[in-house]
Amino acid sequence: MIGWRSTWSIYTRELMRFLRTAFQSVLAPVLTTSLYFIVFGAAIGGRMPDLGGVDYGAFIIPGLLMLTLLGETTSNSSFGIYMPRFTGTIYELLSAPVGVAETLIGFVGAAMTKSLILAAIILLTARLFVDYTIAHPLLAVLYIMLVAAAFSLFGFILGIWADNFEKLGIIPMLFLTPLTFLGGTFYSIDMLPAPWDTIALANPIVYLVSGLRWTFYGSSDVNIWISFGITLAFLAACVGVIAYIFKTGWRLRA
Amino acid sequence: MSETILELDGLTKVYPGGLKALDNVDLKIRKGEIFALLGPNGAGKTTLIGAVCGLVRPSSGTITAFGHDLATDWRKARARIGLVPQELSTDMFEPVHRGVSYSRGLFGLAPDPKRIEEILRSLSLWDKRDERIMALSGGMKRRVLIAKALAHEPDLLFLDEPTAGVDVELRKGMWSIVDEMRARGVTIILTTHYIEEAELMADRVGIINGGKLLMVDEKEAMMARLGRTEAHIALANPISELPVSIARFPVEIEEGGTSLCYRGGDGTGRGKEEVAEITKALLASGIDYTGIDVRESSLEDIFVSLLGEEQAA
Numbered sequence: 001m002i003g004w005r006s007t008w009s010i011y012t013r014e015l016m017r018f019l020r021t022a023f024q025s026v027l028a029p030v031l032t033t034s035l036y037f038i039v040f041g042a043a044i045g046g047r048m049p050d051l052g053g054v055d056y057g058a059f060i061i062p063g064l065l066m067l068t069l070l071g072e073t074t075s076n077s078s079f080g081i082y083m084p085r086f087t088g089t090i091y092e093l094l095s096a097p098v099g100v101a102e103t104l105i106g107f108v109g110a111a112m113t114k115s116l117i118l119a120a121i122i123l124l125t126a127r128l129f130v131d132y133t134i135a136h137p138l139l140a141v142l143y144i145m146l147v148a149a150a151f152s153l154f155g156f157i158l159g160i161w162a163d164n165f166e167k168l169g170i171i172p173m174l175f176l177t178p179l180t181f182l183g184g185t186f187y188s189i190d191m192l193p194a195p196w197d198t199i200a201l202a203n204p205i206v207y208l209v210s211g212l213r214w215t216f217y218g219s220s221d222v223n224i225w226i227s228f229g230i231t232l233a234f235l236a237a238c239v240g241v242i243a244y245i246f247k248t249g250w251r252l253r254a
Numbered sequence: 255m256s257e258t259i260l261e262l263d264g265l266t267k268v269y270p271g272g273l274k275a276l277d278n279v280d281l282k283i284r285k286g287e288i289f290a291l292l293g294p295n296g297a298g299k300t301t302l303i304g305a306v307c308g309l310v311r312p313s314s315g316t317i318t319a320f321g322h323d324l325a326t327d328w329r330k331a332r333a334r335i336g337l338v339p340q341e342l343s344t345d346m347f348e349p350v351h352r353g354v355s356y357s358r359g360l361f362g363l364a365p366d367p368k369r370i371e372e373i374l375r376s377l378s379l380w381d382k383r384d385e386r387i388m389a390l391s392g393g394m395k396r397r398v399l400i401a402k403a404l405a406h407e408p409d410l411l412f413l414d415e416p417t418a419g420v421d422v423e424l425r426k427g428m429w430s431i432v433d434e435m436r437a438r439g440v441t442i443i444l445t446t447h448y449i450e451e452a453e454l455m456a457d458r459v460g461i462i463n464g465g466k467l468l469m470v471d472e473k474e475a476m477m478a479r480l481g482r483t484e485a486h487i488a489l490a491n492p493i494s495e496l497p498v499s500i501a502r503f504p505v506e507i508e509e510g511g512t513s514l515c516y517r518g519g520d521g522t523g524r525g526k527e528e529v530a531e532i533t534k535a536l537l538a539s540g541i542d543y544t545g546i547d548v549r550e551s552s553l554e555d556i557f558v559s560l561l562g563e564e565q566a567a
Contacts, residue, residue: 013356092337249311
């Protein structure tokens with residue numbers, strides 16, 4: 001049994017939190033994406049050959065989208081649950097007739113919504129710099145939602161695990177961003193010399209960037225179904241961890 | 255006897271590290287009563303509240319609220335329980351009205367602007383409804399927490415130190431709020447350091463220390479059982495022996511025979527009657543006095559004496 005009113009309350013409140021900082025939330029990705037396009041798209045991209053028949057400026061769009069998506073989704077979701085723990089307001093959530101389903105749909109749903117809004121903003125910003133057409137738009141939206149869901153769940157786990165602000169920031173900063181940069185955001189894995197092209201496949205972000213690139217241009221470094229499979233497996237693993245957290249009350253209930 | 259709406263049976267909580275915050279606590283709360291849980295810092299009051307409200311996982315024992323076992327059927331039970339925490343924990347950036355409406359929705363109830371208005375008005379928060387919570391004074395913030403806890407119209411409300419750190423005037427305001435809630439039929443369990451508060455408001459009192467519930471009784475019964483009257487009678491002239499007529503009373507000669515001290519009674523007024531009898535007997539025996547100081551022991555005296563006995567044991 002899911003309490004939909006409770007879920008809706010959590011969801012809308014989280015979105016309100018996002019709207020309170022809407023200016024910063026919208027402007028930051030627009031500015032960052034623009035800078036990437038100016039530096040990599042216009043300045044360097046002009047000297048780069050087409051990759052797989054795709055103009056370099058267009059080639060980096062899925063990677064840039066993934067870069068922002070992973071960072072923003074993880075931090076939105078982790079802050080969403082960490083702040084109530086930090087300020088003590090979590091008492092209200094814990095004392096309410098609200099279970100894992102309501103909490104997840106509310107918090108993670110809001111984080112996903114924010115991510116989708118950001119994705120749309122980034123794609124619109126990209127349009128100002130390069131021409132591109134999305135080969136499989138429905139699959140692209142589905143894939144973006146899937147990745148947003150998985151990393152919202154991951155962020156939720158992070159927000160429960162972290163017991164200080166440093167821990168909250170360390171995973172996105174030290175792992176997600178470097179792995180995304182090394183995950184084929186700005187290049188094709190094929191361009192790497194051996195053995196780095198094989199080693200790169202150990203980076204899970206490669207599959208995410210590659211999967212999104214396939215939905216955009218119909219070609220990628222890795223088979224699209226492997227990308228979907230890995231994303232789904234990661235999502236399932238996060239759901240499992242969260243179910244365990246709620247069952248045991250780890251870091252939530254004394 | 256009134257219906258039991260909350261029952262704790264053998265409730266025990268041992269925190270990681272070995273601290274036993276609750277030790278086999280049995281307690282029944284009756285519908286419509288105000289129950290005051292008294293105890294020093296670290297006695298286990300907040301842990302007890304946390305265990306009922308879902309913030310603390312009990313190590314053993316059972317909690318039954320409104321006939322639902324909280325371990326299995328927690329949704330139905332929690333929907334009827336409200337909590338006002340000790341700390342002023344609330345989203346400081348949120349306007350008052352939105353924060354209170356959120357609480358109602360979180361507990362699964364449909365929006366009801368009229369009900370929210372009623373709650374805000376009853377707590378003198380209506381004029382502040384659009385203000386951010388961070389802009390309010392400490393006392394007002396506490397009222398917001400109460401409004402949030404009342405938003406889902408709970409039948410059982412926990413007030414954890416509701417008047418801690420608030421000034422006397424606000425404390426009295428809080429007491430009248432509790433009175434209003436009682437009038438609406440809400441059952442209230444409050445913890446407090448101010449024993450005067452328990453004495454004034456509670457129907458029943460529980461004394462907790464070291465995680466153990468030492469005593470639970472009707473306030474009047476507890477005071478009748480453990481209460482004492484203490485009277486000091488200043489004599490016009492010193493005496494060396496008590497007159498026979500008052501020998502049956504618990505009276506002692508003090509201050510070199512210039513004062514008599516009576517310690518007795520039972521908290522029901524019998525002490526005062528005995529003091530009156532003693533004064534009459536003194537006059538009949540030709541012993542004059544210049545002043546009488548009579549004092550009834552308070553709940554605080556009982557509390558301090560009980561804790562003292564516990565520590566001595």
